Amino acid sequence: MNFTNLLQLVDMRNKLKTKGNYSKRTKSITHRVWHHSLTKKELDGSDAASFAAYHVGTLGWPGIGYTFVIEPKNLINTPNGKRARIVYANDINNRTYHVGNSNQFSLGICVAGDYRYDKMDDATLASIAELHAALVKDGIGKYDKAHNEMPGYSWKACCEYNYRDAFDWKGSKTPAKPTPAPDVYTIQEGDTLWSIAHKDGAGGVQIEDLIKANPGIDPTKLKIGQKINFGNAKKVVVQPDVKKEKSSDDGDETTRSIQKTLNSRYDAGLVADGINGPKTQTALIKALQTELNKQFNKKLVVDGKWGAKTKAAIVTLEKGAKGNLTWILQAALYTEGYNPGSLDSDFGKGTETALSKFQKARDISVDKKAGKASFAELFAG
Ligand SMILES: [Zn+2]
Structure with a gap:
């Protein structure tokens, strides 16, 4: 594997928080899906360990949702210059949660940072480019997509950065702007009300809005294919004092x-x-x-x-x-x-x-x- 030889890559597959195991992929990877974390890149919590803690602790997933996490705050000196650390977080073959019903054939790569505000630095762009080139050589994936270019997720403000600048982008040329939230949303694999309401959710929909807009549903027991009221959540009156x-x-x-x-x-x-x-x-x-x-x-x-x-x-x-x-x-x-x-x-x-x-x-x-x-x-x- 070319990607495992990258000097800025650290293998943390057995070191991050888990609670159970993801199932294995039964289809080969066709899509490399790019995310950002929506946590400002210099914060303590902007790293693979914190995302794992959030995905397991708050979202209730078996482990971190991404295969790779690129950490701009952790710089590694290489003979080619400074590089943002790349954490190998989940085995390539694990069907992790990050794009719902597309998880089966999609590889999740997260660049830590909130690129609605953060600026991408050269060490991070270089790590994106090198990881991308290695994955291409290894035959892992054919297409590059942003999270919000995957079915059902056009309303996600993810990702919003120009890593497309770092390599020949097979997909769209410009970052996709999120669309308004749909009125009704169909639950996909791994979706939780918390992941839907997460601040990359459109229109500032918050967890409590979703709960109010969906009376009678048990937020801890969502099923794939279940419909929830989403757009309406935006119209829920703000709580009184x-x-x-x-x-x-x-x-x-x-x-x-x-x-x-x-x-x-x-x-x-x-x-x-x-x-x-x-x-x-x-x-x-x-x-x-x-x-x-x-x-x-x-x-x-x-x-x-x-x-x-x-x-x-x-x-x-x-x-x-x-x-x-x-x-x-x-x-x-x-x-x-x-x-x-x-x-x-x-x-x-x-x-x-x-x-x-x-x-x-x-x-x-x-x-x-x-x-x-x-x-x-x-x-x-
Ligand atoms: Zn995302």
Whole structure:
């Protein structure tokens, strides 16, 4: 194989988070499908290990959805110059989830970064070109396509970068602009409401919009071929403020869903009564400690108590951050009365606005970043 000889390639096939196994392909690969991660390229979370954690932990997939991940933040010196690291994440023969019903014959290649904002650098372009050339020599795939050129996914803002500049592009010449979301979407292999609502979803559709637009469906048990309301989700009215929504005996729906998530994801054992109280707060701190240990190897005691060690272990979250830590931030802001708009695990505009309001109200510097000071205010203040 030519691709395994690339000097900037590291084999991490058995080193990334998994939960079970993907099935093997029963058809040969015809399509090389290019993705970007929609996480800003310099962030901690912009690497194969973080994508694996997200795909397994949040999306419930057996492993990372891509075969290759190109990491612009990890540079490798080669005799030919600096190159972005290429992680070989899944065996070529694994039918991973990344383009639904086309997974069977499609190879997933993800370039870490959010190329709606990030600029592609030379080391990354060179890695794209060299990986592409090696795959062509190896006879792996015939066509290059962007994610949103694959059936059913024209609404995805993926990919949006000019790696087409790096090689002779057999497909389209210009990056495809996403189309509006369809009104009804047919579930494909590996699709989850979370992957559909992910911020490359069109029209800013968020997970909670999808759940509201599809009453009665179990978001954890979608079947291939099932139809869900998608376009309508965009028209769902934005949630009212926490204060307005609160009623004394009834609890609050979002708080209830926070409690349910804490139960299912962290075994919190809460009564999902929709009322924010000390137990919910303790569970949120435990969740925070669990994630810091899992993702950053912090070795905290998971006791649900805010203290100096937990504070010291905090990693700063800012716009573009996504995953369970961002969700915990959003949930904590929400329970403090600062509604981020949606608890979608993505640090976007809504989270930034809610955080700024919170920082202003608590008289800490309004830097739009959730670091030690903000978490201390959320959990100790
Ligand atoms: Zn994609």
